[in-house]
Amino acid sequence: MTPLRRISAHVDEPDPGHFYWVLMEEGDDASQWRELESADEPYDMWLDALQGGTKALIGYAPDERIGPRRAGDDEDASPVGAPPE
Numbered sequence: 001m002t003p004l005r006r007i008s009a010h011v012d013e014p015d016p017g018h019f020y021w022v023l024m025e026e027g028d029d030a031s032q033w034r035e036l037e038s039a040d041e042p043y044d045m046w047l048d049a050l051q052g053g054t055k056a057l058i059g060y061a062p063d064e065r066i067g068p069r070r071a072g073d074d075e076d077a078s079p080v081g082a083p084p085e
Contacts, residue, residue, distance in 0.1 A: 001066065002071070003069065003070050004066075004067050004070075005025060005059055005060065005067075005068040005070050006025060006026035006067065007023055007060060007068060008023070008024050008026075008033070009021060009022070009023055009027050009050070009053035009054055009056070009057045010053070011046055011049045011050050011053065012038075013065050015042075017044065018042035018043075018044065019042055019044070019046050019048070019049035020037075020038055020039040021038065021039045021049045021050065021052045021053025021054075021056065022037075022038040022053065022076065023035070023036040023038065023060075024036065024084070039053070041054055
């Protein structure tokens with residue numbers, strides 16, 4: 001199975017009373033994070049923004065049992081040229 005993606009959800013308030021959810025993903029260096037996406041419109045309440053961000057984060061997980069995974073080789077797959085089990 002490919003590694004779990006490290007995605008965080010937080011709420012930003014650039015103007016008083018205007019809350020936006022933001023999703024960030026860890027880069028190659030653990031100290032570097034890049035923005036994946038954010039709310040297009042502000043929320044009036046912090047909690048509503050957080051719930052919107054959580055919903056967006058869940059959208060990155062095609063299977064809620066295993067969460068969002070990095071694209072790449074499937075470690076559980078048979079090696080190239082190996083007969084199927």
